[in-house]
Amino acid sequence: MMNASADAPAGDVSVIVPAAGSGERMGAGPRKPYLTVGGEPILLRTCRRLHELTDVFEIVVVAHPGDIDQIQQELWTDLHAVGVELIVPGGQTRAQSVWNGLEVVSAKAEVVAVHDAVRPFFSLDTMRALVSTARRRGAAVPVSPFLDTPKRLEGDKILETVRRAGLVRTGTPQVFRSDLLIEVYEYRMRTGELSDRITDDSQLVEAMGAEVAAVLDGDFNIKITSPTDLRLAEALLAAGLVE
Ligand code: C5P
Numbered sequence: 001m002m003n004a005s006a007d008a009p010a011g012d013v014s015v016i017v018p019a020a021g022s023g024e025r026m027g028a029g030p031r032k033p034y035l036t037v038g039g040e041p042i043l044l045r046t047c048r049r050l051h052e053l054t055d056v057f058e059i060v061v062v063a064h065p066g067d068i069d070q071i072q073q074e075l076w077t078d079l080h081a082v083g084v085e086l087i088v089p090g091g092q093t094r095a096q097s098v099w100n101g102l103e104v105v106s107a108k109a110e111v112v113a114v115h116d117a118v119r120p121f122f123s124l125d126t127m128r129a130l131v132s133t134a135r136r137r138g139a140a141v142p143v144s145p146f147l148d149t150p151k152r153l154e155g156d157k158i159l160e161t162v163r164r165a166g167l168v169r170t171g172t173p174q175v176f177r178s179d180l181l182i183e184v185y186e187y188r189m190r191t192g193e194l195s196d197r198i199t200d201d202s203q204l205v206e207a208m209g210a211e212v213a214a215v216l217d218g219d220f221n222i223k224i225t226s227p228t229d230l231r232l233a234e235a236l237l238a239a240g241l242v243e
Contacts (some may be wrong), residue, residue, distance in 0.1 A: 011057035013131055014109035014178070015050050016101035019043050019117030020064040020090020025225050031064060033117040034075075035224075037233045042224060044078050045120040051083040052124060055131055058085040058106055061117070062097040065089040095194035098201060099185050105178065111135060112181050114201050115173035118225060121233070121242040123218030127173050133213045134175035139205045141175075142217035143168035168214065171221055174201050184208050 019033040029035070033043035040048075047059050061084050063071055071079070071087060079087075086104050090097035098114055105112055111134055115122065126142050133140035146169055150162040184204040188194060198204065202212045220242045224233050236242045 011053075011055045012108065012110040013053070013055040013113060013175075014058045014060065014105045014111070015056055015113045015115055015173070016060050016062065016098055016105065017043070017046060017050070017115055017117050018062045018090065018094055018097045018101065020062050020067075020097045021094070021118075022064070026230075027227065031067060033063075034067070034070075035230060037120060037224070037230065038237045041075060042120050042233075043117045044075060044082070046115065046117050046122075047079055047084055048082040049120065049122065049124065050115065050127075053127060053131075055111070055128075056083060056113075057108070059083045060085065060101045060104055061087045062090045062101045063087050091194070093194055093196040093198065095188075095196075095198040095201075095204075099189070099194055102182060102185055109178045111175060112178045113173045113175045114181075116171070116223060119172055119221055119223050121220045121222060121236065122173055123221060126215060126218050126221075127175075129215045130173055130175040133215055134177060137211055137213040138180045139174070139176045139202055139210065139212040140215050141170045141200070141202045141212055142173065142221065143170050143214040144217045144221075145169075170200065170202070170214075171217070171223060172200070176201070176205070180205065180210065184210075 023031040034041050050056055050059055088100050088104055091100055111131060130140040146164055146167040149164060152159045152162060188204055205212050220236055224230055
C-alpha cells in the first residue's frame with residue numbers, strides 16, 4: 001500500500017476507483033486501466049476528471065496486486081498530482097476490491113463515491129447531481145433508458161422476453177453517504193460473501209431495503225472493456241464529443 005500525505009484539499013467526498021479486474025475481455029497486453037486513450041492511461045484520465053470536482057478530497061485506487069509495483073514506478077507521481085492519496089491491492093471480485101478501498105477511506109469522508117477506472121468519460125454534471133442527491137437520500141446511481149428489448153438466455157436459446165417498461169441501465173459513479181455504504185458492506189461481510197454476483201454497489205443498499213435514487217446519466221459514459229470499446233473511445237475523443 002502506498003500513502004502520500006499532502007495538505008488535504010477542502011471537500012468531504014472520497015472516491016474509490018476499482019481498477020483491479022483481470023481484463024480478460026481485452027486480450028493480451030497491459031490491463032485495461034493502463035491502456036491509453038488519447039495518449040493517456042485510462043486510469044489517469046479517470047482520476048484527473050474526478051479531481052476536477054471541488055467536493056472530492058481524496059481518491060483511493062484499488063489496483064491488481066500484480067500491478068502495484070509498476071504503478072509505483074510509472075504512474076504514482078501523475079496519479080498523486082490529480083488527487084490519488086492511496087493505492088491498495090484489489091481482491092478476487094469487484095465487491096471485494098471496493099471493500100478493500102472502503103477500509104482505507106478517510107474518516108473525514110461524509111460521502112463515498114465508487115467509480116470504475118474504465119469509465120473515463122463520465123459527466124461531471126451527473127456526478128455533481130449524484131453527490132447532492134446522495135447527501136439528501138443516502139444513495140444515488142446514474143441511469144440511462146433501456147432502449148432494446150431485453151431477453152433472458154440459456155445457452156443459445158431465448159427463454160423469455162423481459163418487459164422493458166421500468167427497466168434502466170446503470171453504471172458508475174455511484175454515490176453514497178459513507179455511513180450507509182460502510183453499514184451495507186459490513187452487513188454483507190457478516191452475512192454473506194462479496195461474490196462476483198455483486199456487479200455494482202447499490203444492489204447491497206437495495207438488499208438492505210434502503211432507498212437508492214436514480215439520476216439521469218450523460219450520453220458518453222462508456223465502459224472500456226474490449227478492443228472495440230477502445231476504438232470507440234478514441235473516436236469519441238477525435239470527434240470532440242468527450243474530453
Ligand atoms: O468486472 P467489471 O467489468 O464489473 O469491472 C468493473 C471495474 O471493477 C473495473 O474498473 C475493474 O478493474 C474493477 N474490478 C476490480 N476488482 C475485481 C474485478 C473488477 O477492481 N476483482
